[in-house]
Amino acid sequence: MSNSSATSRRTFLTVGGAGLAGLLGLPAAPPASAAPASAAAGMAPSAAPAHPVPGSGGIPAGPSTFGWNPQDLLDFDPATTPWGRQLRCLIPRAPRIAPFAPTQAHPDLDPAVQLSTLTIDDAGSIYEARNQAIGQEPYVYTQRYWPYIDIWGTWHGQVLASVPDDVVKNPAAPHRDYGVIDIPNPGWTEAAHKNGARAIGGWFWPRSTTAFDAFLVQRADGSFPVGDKIVELKKYFGFDGLFINQEASITKAQVTRLFALFRYIKSLDGDFYLQYYDAVLPDSGVLDYQNELNARNLPSLGSPEDRAVDSIFINYDWPRVDPGLVNSAAAVREAGFDPRQVGFAGVEHQKGGFRPMECFGDLAAPGKPGPMSVALFVDTEFWLDAARRGEVHDPQGRAQYRDLERKFWSGPKGNPAESGRLDARKPPYRSDVLNYRQWDGIAHSVVERSPYGALPIVHSFNVGVGSSFSIEGRTVSTRGWNNQGVADAALSWQYWTEGELTVSLDETASYDSGHSLAVSGAGVLHLFKTELRQSRAIQVDVIGSPGLALELGVTRRSSPGRIQWRTLKQEAGTAPGWTAYRGAIPADRDVVARLSLRIRGAGRLGRLSFREAGSVPAPAAVTGFSARRPGTASDVEFTWTASSGAFAYDVFQGGLWLGRTHRDAFFSEGVDPNAGRTFTVVPISSAGVRGAAAVAVLA
Numbered sequence: 001m002s003n004s005s006a007t008s009r010r011t012f013l014t015v016g017g018a019g020l021a022g023l024l025g026l027p028a029a030p031p032a033s034a035a036p037a038s039a040a041a042g043m044a045p046s047a048a049p050a051h052p053v054p055g056s057g058g059i060p061a062g063p064s065t066f067g068w069n070p071q072d073l074l075d076f077d078p079a080t081t082p083w084g085r086q087l088r089c090l091i092p093r094a095p096r097i098a099p100f101a102p103t104q105a106h107p108d109l110d111p112a113v114q115l116s117t118l119t120i121d122d123a124g125s126i127y128e129a130r131n132q133a134i135g136q137e138p139y140v141y142t143q144r145y146w147p148y149i150d151i152w153g154t155w156h157g158q159v160l161a162s163v164p165d166d167v168v169k170n171p172a173a174p175h176r177d178y179g180v181i182d183i184p185n186p187g188w189t190e191a192a193h194k195n196g197a198r199a200i201g202g203w204f205w206p207r208s209t210t211a212f213d214a215f216l217v218q219r220a221d222g223s224f225p226v227g228d229k230i231v232e233l234k235k236y237f238g239f240d241g242l243f244i245n246q247e248a249s250i251t252k253a254q255v256t257r258l259f260a261l262f263r264y265i266k267s268l269d270g271d272f273y274l275q276y277y278d279a280v281l282p283d284s285g286v287l288d289y290q291n292e293l294n295a296r297n298l299p300s301l302g303s304p305e306d307r308a309v310d311s312i313f314i315n316y317d318w319p320r321v322d323p324g325l326v327n328s329a330a331a332v333r334e335a336g337f338d339p340r341q342v343g344f345a346g347v348e349h350q351k352g353g354f355r356p357m358e359c360f361g362d363l364a365a366p367g368k369p370g371p372m373s374v375a376l377f378v379d380t381e382f383w384l385d386a387a388r389r390g391e392v393h394d395p396q397g398r399a400q401y402r403d404l405e406r407k408f409w410s411g412p413k414g415n416p417a418e419s420g421r422l423d424a425r426k427p428p429y430r431s432d433v434l435n436y437r438q439w440d441g442i443a444h445s446v447v448e449r450s451p452y453g454a455l456p457i458v459h460s461f462n463v464g465v466g467s468s469f470s471i472e473g474r475t476v477s478t479r480g481w482n483n484q485g486v487a488d489a490a491l492s493w494q495y496w497t498e499g500e501l502t503v504s505l506d507e508t509a510s511y512d513s514g515h516s517l518a519v520s521g522a523g524v525l526h527l528f529k530t531e532l533r534q535s536r537a538i539q540v541d542v543i544g545s546p547g548l549a550l551e552l553g554v555t556r557r558s559s560p561g562r563i564q565w566r567t568l569k570q571e572a573g574t575a576p577g578w579t580a581y582r583g584a585i586p587a588d589r590d591v592v593a594r595l596s597l598r599i600r601g602a603g604r605l606g607r608l609s610f611r612e613a614g615s616v617p618a619p620a621a622v623t624g625f626s627a628r629r630p631g632t633a634s635d636v637e638f639t640w641t642a643s644s645g646a647f648a649y650d651v652f653q654g655g656l657w658l659g660r661t662h663r664d665a666f667f668s669e670g671v672d673p674n675a676g677r678t679f680t681v682v683p684i685s686s687a688g689v690r691g692a693a694a695v696a697v698l699a
Contacts (some may be wrong), residue, residue, distance in 0.1 A: 001118075001245055001379070051390035052139070058125030058169035061635050063087055064130035065186075067158035067179020069207070070214035082161060085639070085665045087133060089189035089199075089238030094451035094489070096196035097531035103562030103594040104447055104529075105416040105496050111447040112340045113364045114373035115536060116151035116275060118202075118243060119143070121185045121484070122378040124387035129159040129168045129176070133187040134659055134667065138480030138514075139392045141383040142464040143188070144505075145409040146490045147448040147529075149277065151311075153183040153200045153243040155378060158514050160209065163414070173685050177209040180372045181230070183240070187485030189239045190662055194489040196451040198240040198273050206248035213448040213632065216257040221619035226265045234272060241273030244309065246280040248287060253299060255285035259300070262308045274309040276300045282308075291317035293328035293343050293372075304336045311341065313375045316348045319358050329371040343372040350378035353433025354408065359425060361440030374445060379408065382434065389603070395467060395507040404436065406494055406581040411441025412514035416493050419444035448492050450529040455538065456611035456687040457595075462488045466507060466514015469657050470649070473511050473543075473575020473606070476657035480516070486648060486660045488513070492529040499523020501599060511543050511578055511606025514686075520602040524553065524563075527608065531557075532592040537613040538585040542568055545603025546579045553596030554585055560593060578606055584613060611687050619645035619683040619691040622664075627679050627696040634673065636698060638681065643691065646683035652693075653679050 063086035078084050099111035122131055123141035131154075143152075157178040161169050169174040182202040189199035192237055202399075205212065215226050234241065250258070259282055265272050280287050282300045290297045293312060301509040302308035314328070322328050329339040340646030347358045364370025383392060383401055391397045403414070411419030419441040426438070469477040495503040501523030506516045519525070532538070549568075553563040568581035585592065595610065622640040630637045638651055642664045649664050651658045654676045666681075680693040 001247060010382070017162045020666060025119075032628040045441050047049070047150065050241060051387075051393040052126045052137070054126060054387050055128035055171070057128075059130050059165055060127045060132040060135060061669040062630070063134070064127065064132045065183055065612075066130060066161040066697045067177075068181040068183075068233070069160060069179050069210045070217075070226050071210075072161065072179065073181070073226055073233065076229050076233060081693060083667075084236070087183070087186045087237060088663060088664065089193060089485070090664075091190050091193045091238070091662055093193040093198065093240065094196045095453060096418065096449045096451055097529070099447060100529070100531070100557070100560075100675055103555060105443060105493055106447070107418070107449050108367045109445075110353050110364065113370040113446055114150040114340060114344070115148050115150055115376065115442065115446045116153065116344050116373070117309070117376040117379055118153045120156055120378055120380050120384060121154050121188045122156065122373055123384040124392060128156075131156065131158060131185050133185055133485065134483045134661065136480050136669065137482045138465055138467040138658055139250045139387055139398065140161045140465055140482040142482065142484045142487060143191065143382050144463045144487065144490050145405075145442070145494065146191065146197055147450060147492055148409060148442050148446045149195070149197045150449070151200060151273065152184075152188065152192045153275070154182055154188070154202050156182065156202075157204065158182045168413060178204075178207055180205055180210065180215070183233065183237050184239050185236060187464065187483050188379070189237075190485030191487050193238075194451065194487075196449060200243050200273055201239055202242040202245065202308070203242045204245045204247075212250055212254060216261060218257065222264070224261050224264050225286050227261050227268065231265055231268045231272060234269065241275070241310075242371055243313070244274060244276045246277065249280065250285040252283075252285050255280065259308045263302065263306070263590060266307060275311045275313055276309040278315040278346075279314045289315040289317065291320065292317045292322040292325070294331050296330060298335050299416075301337060301342055311344055311373075314343060314345045314372075316346045316358055316377075318345055323474045325363060325371045326652070327521065328691070332372075339372045340370065341373075344375035345372055346375045346377055348377050348430075350381045352430045353382055353431055354436045354439040355394070355425070355429050355431065357429040361421070361444050364445040365420070365440070366444070370445060370544045382408075396509060397409060399504065404434065407436040407441065408439070409442045410494060411443055412436045412439060415495065416441070416443035416448065416496055417496050435487075447530065450492050450531075451489055452492070452528045452530040455529075455532060456609070458611075458686070458688040459491065459527075459608045459665075460512035460517045460606065461505065461510070461517050462486060462513030463505065463515055466510070469514050470508070470510040471512060471657065473578045476655065481659060483661070485662060491527055493526055495525040497523050501525060501633040509604055511575070516606050517597050517606040518604050519548075523598040524596055524598050526594060526596045527545070528595045529695070530592050530595055534585070534587050534589075534592065535612070537587050538592075538610055539613040540568065540585060541606065541607075541609040542581040542597070543607040544581060544605045545577065546570070546573065547601055548581070548603050549600040550581045551598040552583055552585070553594075554592055555594035555596070555600055556588070557591040557593045563596060565598060607688075609688060616685070616687045616689050617645060618689050619643050619647075619685045621692040622649070622681055622683060623647070624696040625681050627698045629698070632669055636671045636679070638668070638679065638696070640664055640681055640694065644685045644689065645685050647686040648684045650682045651679065652682070654682045
């Protein structure tokens with residue numbers, strides 16, 4: 001594997017002269033003013049003369065991540081690290097509820113199978129050498145299928161902070177050196193944590209910028225200075241561990257100390273997750289891919305009593321070496337481990353797309369327990385290549401690729417309860433890579449997970465990116481934006497429907513984010529897999545288009561085969577084009593295991609809210625709010641002291657929304673100085689209640 005730069009092994013996933021629309025057999029696109037009814041809308045040529053080219057933008061203004069080598073780690077000081085305060089994840093990882101088979105999309109799917117993924121977490125961005133957590137690129141990919149992901153890992157190289165700006169901006173410049181270690185994009189860490197997934201950074205060797213022994217310096221007491229700093233880095237920035245892509249031979253002495261370093265890291269922080277790539281052997285240091293788990297690479301784990309790493313990412317040639325992973329699973333059990341906890345079979349989507357050589361769906365499927373877990377390599381390549389072709393730079397194009405994404409995760413019908421390939425797989429693989437009909441969908445092998453074990457649940461179909469932003473039905477910005485970290489915790493299924501109901505993500509209108517959910521027809525939409533214990537009634541508020549007929553469906557644990565339906569009453573309009581539908585779930589000792597909607601009509605859903613009945617306090621206003629120019633006259637950095645009861649913060653210039661964050665700091669580029677020098681920050685509670693604004697005036 002390689003993640004070094006634009007010259008990496010990334011391959012363009014092409015669809016030939018027919019384009020995506022021709023491949024999918026889609027009709028012509030709707031007018032630009034119309035909301036795409038679904039991803040069945042066609043791929044119309046863009047009228048724009050040119051599109052931003054991925055990786056062409058040099059360095060983003062303001063906060064961005066960078067690579068780390070041993071000396072950078074040893075020098076780490078939160079007080080002096082560039083933009084350190086702006087790159088932290090302060091959201092703890094949410095606990096996930098226990099599996100409950102009756103409310104799974106596939107009740108006979110084994111929940112023990114896990115999924116890890118390595119993702120280019122800025123796919124489509126013009127920035128390549130630096131990773132931007134908050135930006136103004138509405139065409140950047142963001143993840144919305146977190147319920148299937150247990151371990152998410154970043155996959156890209158980052159140029160060292162010490163490299164001069166003019167070198168960073170020029171991909172062809174000499175000495176444009178990448179670090180061995182990357183921290184994950186903090187926005188993606190925030191999103192992962194909201195959904196209960198781990199977010200891990202990257203370790204990539206070889207690099208030409210440092211001697212390997214610099215990582216392995218050991219004090220007389222057995223401690224490792226680099227290990228101390230790696231743990232400090234993890235705790236300060238709020239991520240969960242590292243993917244170890246050790247892909248060049250080292251000496252036996254070096255590999256012995258490397259695994260001693262891993263053990264030392266875990267001794268300092270037992271929750272530090274390490275996933276090791278099936279590459280360099282732990283006993284010799286020799287690069288030798290095994291393509292299975294066996295006596296040569298299993299010692300990477302250590303022993304059940306003395307762990308070195310948590311899991312192994314098996315190299316892609318396992319279908320040839322161990323086709324059913326039976327031998328690997330047996331070897332893992334013999335070593336004293338659970339195969340589904342420590343073994344992840346790699347599937348190469350960067351080259352293979354929807355038609356990889358590896359087919360995990362043959363091994364793990366409804367009624368067929370998987371022998372091991374699965375690891376996806378660069379599942380976002382389809383979006384990156386679409387960005388290279390200029391096909392995700394308008395709402396219609398993005399809608400079509402979001403539909404393709406839905407087929408990747410939920411199966412070719414876009415419904416996780418109906419996952420499974422429509423056509424038989426046929427070689428040659430890694431060709432015809434967008435042919436989703438030969439793809440099972442991740443939901444065919446991996447059970448959806450859920451963080452919804454407590455109230456409140458507030459969901460505004462915020463996927464962390466958009467071409468505009470609305471608050472309570474009022475458009476407060478028409479500027480493109482991207483910030484994976486402020487995406488809502490995901491719907492449990494996208495979209496598990498029953499009946500004749502069409503559902504799609506809609507970027508052309510929103511109530512409280514940059515998207516809404518377009519619905520049409522009559523049927524059931526299952527929303528959230530839950531484990532809610534009620535002490536009082538639950539107040540239900542749905543914001544949607546006027547004229548819909550909505551009923552709330554409650555599935556209780558004691559009778560999971562029966563849905564209790566309650567009509568939601570349409571009340572006065574909340575904003576032009578939007579109205580409130582309200583109801584309640586009476587108190588009951590029986591656990592709420594699933595929340596659903598029965599829908600009749602055509603329109604949009606803008607926000608879903610479930611909270612305990614009664615008044616909800618507003619968060620306190622922030623203190624210490626300040627605004628300053630860190631560089632150019634058009635960029636502004638904001639800082640404040642977090643307020644009690646706040647979960648997120650909106651920053652405004654007058655009535656213009658500049659962005660949202662979960663941190664106590666924010667940076668906005670391209671602020672128009674003629675629009676005023678007065679700024680406000682508004683705290684928002686986890687129940688969606690907005691507090692009083694604090695004011696700062698730019699000097």
